[in-house]
Amino acid sequence: MGHNLSPRERVLNQLMGKPVDRPPCYNGMGNVTTAGIDQLGYRFAELHEDAAKMAAAAATSYKLFGYECAVVPFDFCVEAEALGCTMNTYEDVNHLLYPTIKEKAIHGQPDPAAIAIPEDLVKRGRVPVVAEAIRLLKADIGAEVAIGSYLLGPITLLGQMMDLDKLFRLCFKEPDLVNSILDKLTQVTVTLARHYREAGVDYVCIREMGATTDVLSPKIFRKVIMPHLHKIFAAIDYPAILHICGGTNTVVDQMAGAGASAIAVEKKNDVVKTRETIGSEPLVFGNLDTYDLLVNKKPEDVQQAVLESLDSGVDAVWSGCDIWPTASIENLKAMVDTVRQYGAEKWRRQRG
Amino acid sequence: MVTNSAEQEVLNELRDGVINYDEDSVREAAKKALDLNIAAKQAIFDGLIPGMVEVGRLYEEQEYFVPEILMGADALYAGLDILKPHIEDEDMSIKGTVIMGVVQGDVHDIGKNIVKMMFSVAGFEVHDLGRDVPLEKFVEEQLRTDSEMLCLSAMMTTTMVGMQEIIKKVKDKNPQCKIMIGGAPVSEDLAEKWGADGFAKDADNALKEAIKMIESLRHL
Ligand code: B12
Numbered sequence: 001m002g003h004n005l006s007p008r009e010r011v012l013n014q015l016m017g018k019p020v021d022r023p024p025c026y027n028g029m030g031n032v033t034t035a036g037i038d039q040l041g042y043r044f045a046e047l048h049e050d051a052a053k054m055a056a057a058a059a060t061s062y063k064l065f066g067y068e069c070a071v072v073p074f075d076f077c078v079e080a081e082a083l084g085c086t087m088n089t090y091e092d093v094n095h096l097l098y099p100t101i102k103e104k105a106i107h108g109q110p111d112p113a114a115i116a117i118p119e120d121l122v123k124r125g126r127v128p129v130v131a132e133a134i135r136l137l138k139a140d141i142g143a144e145v146a147i148g149s150y151l152l153g154p155i156t157l158l159g160q161m162m163d164l165d166k167l168f169r170l171c172f173k174e175p176d177l178v179n180s181i182l183d184k185l186t187q188v189t190v191t192l193a194r195h196y197r198e199a200g201v202d203y204v205c206i207r208e209m210g211a212t213t214d215v216l217s218p219k220i221f222r223k224v225i226m227p228h229l230h231k232i233f234a235a236i237d238y239p240a241i242l243h244i245c246g247g248t249n250t251v252v253d254q255m256a257g258a259g260a261s262a263i264a265v266e267k268k269n270d271v272v273k274t275r276e277t278i279g280s281e282p283l284v285f286g287n288l289d290t291y292d293l294l295v296n297k298k299p300e301d302v303q304q305a306v307l308e309s310l311d312s313g314v315d316a317v318w319s320g321c322d323i324w325p326t327a328s329i330e331n332l333k334a335m336v337d338t339v340r341q342y343g344a345e346k347w348r349r350q351r352g
Numbered sequence: 353m354v355t356n357s358a359e360q361e362v363l364n365e366l367r368d369g370v371i372n373y374d375e376d377s378v379r380e381a382a383k384k385a386l387d388l389n390i391a392a393k394q395a396i397f398d399g400l401i402p403g404m405v406e407v408g409r410l411y412e413e414q415e416y417f418v419p420e421i422l423m424g425a426d427a428l429y430a431g432l433d434i435l436k437p438h439i440e441d442e443d444m445s446i447k448g449t450v451i452m453g454v455v456q457g458d459v460h461d462i463g464k465n466i467v468k469m470m471f472s473v474a475g476f477e478v479h480d481l482g483r484d485v486p487l488e489k490f491v492e493e494q495l496r497t498d499s500e501m502l503c504l505s506a507m508m509t510t511t512m513v514g515m516q517e518i519i520k521k522v523k524d525k526n527p528q529c530k531i532m533i534g535g536a537p538v539s540e541d542l543a544e545k546w547g548a549d550g551f552a553k554d555a556d557n558a559l560k561e562a563i564k565m566i567e568s569l570r571h572l
Contacts, residue, residue, distance in 0.1 A: 088484075090457060096510055097457035100484055165465060168419035169426070172373075215462060217417040250414075291509050291537065324509065 007068030011146035012202055014283065014316065015239035015261045022343035023316045025336045026069035027285075028148050028205025028241050028264060030322035034096065035329050036060025044096045044325065045089045048075055051132035058137055061323075062145045065332040066340075069146045072133045073126070074322070075099040076209075079152055079188055080160035081125035082118070096325055106162035110170075112180040117187050122195045131199040138200035146202045150243075151192055153208030154185040154228045164210070171216070171224050178224050186228045190235045203239040205264065206232060209321075212246030214268075221251045226258065233259035241285065245321050253277050266290075266320025271312035280349065285318040288335065294319065294327035299334035306338040310346035317343075359390050363399040366431055370403025371410075373423035375430040382434040392438035400431045404473055408556060418462055425469045446477050448566040451493050452503040453481030454535075455514045460507030463535060467503065467555045474559055487514050491521045494529055500569055501562060504548075506535040516546045523547060530565040534558060 005013070010024045037044055037057055047053050054072050061067035077087040077099050084105035090097040106115070118124055122131070130149065137147050152160065158181060159167055170178050193204050210216075211225050233240055242260035244251070247268040255263045262283035265274065269287055278284075286309065288294065293305050306317055317339045323332070344350065362385045369378035378400070385395040407424035410416035416424075452468055454461050461483040472478050479497060481489060494502050502522055506512040512535065519531050532550040533543050543551035549565060552558035 093457065095513070098508070098510070100457070100459045164462065165422055168422055172419055172423060213414075213417070215418045217420075220417070220419070295509070326509075 006143075007062075007066075007145045008143070008202065011068055011316075012239065015203060015241075023310065023314065023339060023347050024068045025317045025339035025343075026067055026146060026148075027318040027323065028069075028071060028150055028203065028243060029207065029319065030074040030325075031061045031067060031069075031071055031319065032057050032074055032325060033061065033064070033323070033327060033329065033332070034325045036064055037325070039064075044074075045091045045093070048073065048087075048089050048099055049126060049129060051129045051136060054129065054133040055136035055140065058133065059141050061332075062141055065329055066336045067145075067332070068336075069148050070137050070141060071148045071150065071205075072137065073130050073149070076152060076156075076160065077101055078126050078130055079157050079192065080105070082121055082127050083124075083161060083188065085161055101160050104160075104162055110162055110177070110181055112177065112184065115181055115184055117184055117191075121188065121191055127192065127195065131195060134196055134199040134201055142200060142202075147200060148203045148205060149196045149201045150205040150207050151189050151196075153206050153211065153225070153232070154182040154189060155225055156208050156210040157185050157188065158182060159210045168216075171220050175224055179227065182224065182228045183231075186231050186235075189232050193232075193236045193240065197238055201238075203241065203261070204236065205241045205243050206260070207243045207245075209243075209245045211244055211251075213248060213250050214246040218250045218254070221254060226254050229258045229260075249273055249277070256282055262315070264318050268320075271309070271314055275313045275348075283315040284313065285316040286314050286320060287312075288317065288319045290319050290321050290327075291324045294331050294335070295324050297331065299330050302331045302334040303338045306335055307342060307346055310339075310343065311348065313348040315347070315349060359385075359388055362388060362390060363395065366395060366399025367403040367406070369431070370400055370424050370427045371406050373407075373420060373427050375427045378427045378431040379434060382431045385435070386438060392435040393440075395435050396432065396439075400428050400435075401473070404428050408470075412556075418466070421466060421469070425473065428473060447475040447563065448501060448569075449477045449479070449497065449499040450501040450503055450562070451479045451481065451490065451497060451499045452505070453485040453490060454483035454505045454507075455490075455511050455518070456484055456486050457514070458506050458508050458511035459483050460535070461505070463507065463555075464503075464505040467505070467534065467558050470555045470559045471503075471562065474563070476562070487518050487521075490518045491525070494522050495525060498526070499529065500566055501530045501532065503558070503562075504531070504533045506533075506538060509537045512537050512542075515548070519547050528569065530569060532558065532561060532565065 010020050014020045058070045058072045085101045086103040088102040089099045239261040241262045243264035252274045256278040264285040267289045365381035504515050531548045533548045540551045550561045552561045
C-alpha cells in the first residue's frame with residue numbers, strides 16, 4: 001500500500017474492501033458551499049437545472065478545501081420530478097433556500113396500479129442534467145477524486161410524492177398496499193443508480209432520510225423499509241452506501257444487514273454503541289454535525305469533533321447529512337486536515 | 353361526579369380506544385357513553401383526553417412514533433365528532449385562536465403537525481397554513497383573523513431566519529399578538545433576540561406555554 005493514494009483510490013479501495021492508508025474524508029450528500037458558489041459568481045437557485053453550473057459548483061469542495069469527493073445533485077426532488085411532481089427552486093428569493101416539491105403527483109388514496117414507472121425515466125425531469133453533470137465532473141476532476149451521487153430510498157421518495165401524514169397512517173393500516181408501491185419505486189432507484197453509473201459515478205448513496213427513528217418505529221422499519229433496501233443493494237453492482245438521518249441506534253442492526261458497502265449515520269447515532277451492536281462490519285461513516293459544528297463553531301472545535309468521531313469507530317469521516325452551505329472554508333479545511341494528519345493513528349479499525 | 357362501574361368501563365373504553373388508535377371502538381364507546389347518559393364533557397375529559405395524554409407519554413418513551421400519534425388523534429377526533437354536539441356551548445369555550453405554519457422554503461412539517469394536534473385537542477382554534485408558507489401570508493392571515501397567537505415552525509437554519517421578518521411585521525401592526533416559535537434549530541435565545549414572546553422545544557411545552565400566553569392576554 002503506497003502512501004500516495006489519490007483521494008479517489010482511497011475512497012474506492014476502502015469501499016471495495018482493500019487496504020488504505022487512512023480513513024478518507026468525504027460524503028455522499030450535498031457538500032457545496034456558499035464560498036464555492038460565490039467564487040463562481042452563481043446563485044444556489046440556478047445550479048439545479050444547469051449541468052455545467054452544477055458540476056462546476058460541485059467541484060469547488062475539492063478545489064477549496066481538499067474534500068475527497070464531488071457529489072451531485074444538491075436537492076431531494078430529482079426522482080419525484082421524473083415521476084410527475086413539480087419543483088420550486090425559489091428563483092426569486094434572495095437568500096439560499098433548498099428546492100422543494102410544489103405539486104405532489106399522488107392525491108388521495110394511492111393506487112399501485114396507477115403508479116407507472118415511465119419507460120423513458122432516464123430522460124425525464126432533471127435526470128439528464130444530473131447525468132451530464134456527472135460526466136462533466138468525471139472529465140474535470142474524476143481522475144483524482146471520487147465522483148458520487150445520491151438517490152432517495154423508496155419511502156422517502158414516496159413521501160415526496162404524496163401527503164406524508166397519509167403515508168404514515170397507511171404504513172399501519174395497509175402495509176401491503178404501501179409495500180406494493182414501494183416495490184415499484186425500488187425500480188426507480190435501481191434504474192437511476194445504473195444510469196448514473198454509466199455516466200461515471202464511482203459510488204452512490206441511498207438516502208432513506210424519512211426513515212429515521214425520530215419518526216418511524218423499528219417495527220415499521222423492518223416491515224416496510226428493509227425489504228426494499230435489501231432489493232436495492234442486491235441490484236446495484238458498484239459501491240453503494242446506506243444513509244439514514246436522525247436517531248438510528250435502534251435500527252442499526254437492520255441497516256447493517258441491508259447489503260450496502262457501508263452505512264452512514266448522523267450525530268444522533270452513538271457510534272460506540274453502534275459498534276457494540278453490529279461488530280466490526282460493515283464500514284460505518286459519519287457523523288459530524290452539519291450545522292452547529294461546521295457553521296457555528298471554530299476550527300479547533302471541528303478538529304476535536306473529528307478526533308472524537310474517529311475515536312468512536314467511524315471508518316470515514318462524513319458529515320451527518322448535507323454540509324450546510326454557509327459552513328466556513330476554515331472549518332471545512334480543519335475537518336479535512338485533521339483526518340489527513342491524525343486519521344491513520346486514530347482509526348479504531350487500524351488500532352484493533 | 354359519581355361514576356358507577358358501567359360508566360367507568362365506558363370511560364376506559366374511550367381511553368383505550370385512543371391509546372390503541374382504534375377509531376371504531378372509540379365511536380362505539382362514545383355512543384355507549386351517550387346511551388348511559390354520561391355527560392359528553394365527562395366522556396371527553398375523563399375518557400378521550402387521558403387516552404391522548406397516554407399516547408403522548410408513549411411517544412416520549414419512544415414506544416410510539418409519529419404515525420401512532422397521528423392515528424391516536426384520529427381516534428380522538430372520531431369520538432369528539434360524536435360527543436361534541438351533545439355538550440353545552442359554555443362547557444367548551446375556545447381557549448384561543450392560533451395561526452400556525454412552517455416558514456417559506458421549509459417542508460419539514462411533521463413536528464408542526466404534532467404541535468397543531470396538541471393545540472386543537474386542548475381546545476384551541478387552529479388555522480393551519482401548512483408548510484412552505486410565504487412570509488407575507490403569515491402577516492396577512494394574522495391581521496385578517498386577528499388571532500391571539502401566531503406559531504412559526506422551521507427545521508432548517510436557512511428558513512429559520514425568515515421568522516425574524518414575520519415577527520417584526522406582525523408586531524408592528526398588531527403588538528398584542530403573542531408569537532411563539534419552534535423547530536429543532538430554534539432556541540430560547542433566538543426567540544428573545546427576534547422579539548418573539550416564546551419558544552418551546554417540543555409539543556408538550558408548546559401547549560403549556562401557549563396556555564400561559566393566552567391567560568396573560570385575557571388578564572389585560
Ligand atoms: C424527516 C426529515 C426530512 C423529510 C421531511 C418530511 C416532512 N414532510 O416533514 C424530507 C425527506 C422531505 C426532508 C427533506 C430535506 N431535509 Co430533512 N430532515 C428530516 C429529519 C430526519 C427529521 C425531522 C423530523 O420530522 N423530526 C421529528 C419531529 C417530530 O420533530 P421536530 O420537527 O423537531 O418537532 C418537534 C419540535 O421541534 C417542536 N416544534 C416543531 N415545530 C414547532 C413550532 C412551534 C411554534 C413550537 C413551539 C414547537 C415546535 O415540537 C415538535 C414535536 O415535539 C431531520 C433530522 C433530524 N433528526 O431532525 C432532517 C433535517 C431537518 N433535514 C435537513 C436537510 C438538509 C434537508 C434537505 C435540505 C435535504 C436536501 N438536500 O434537499 C431537504 C429540505 C427541503 C426543503 N427545502 O425543505 C437538515 C437541516 C439542517 C439545517 N441545519 O438546517 C436536518 C436537520 C438533517 C441534518 N442532520 O442535517 N427532510
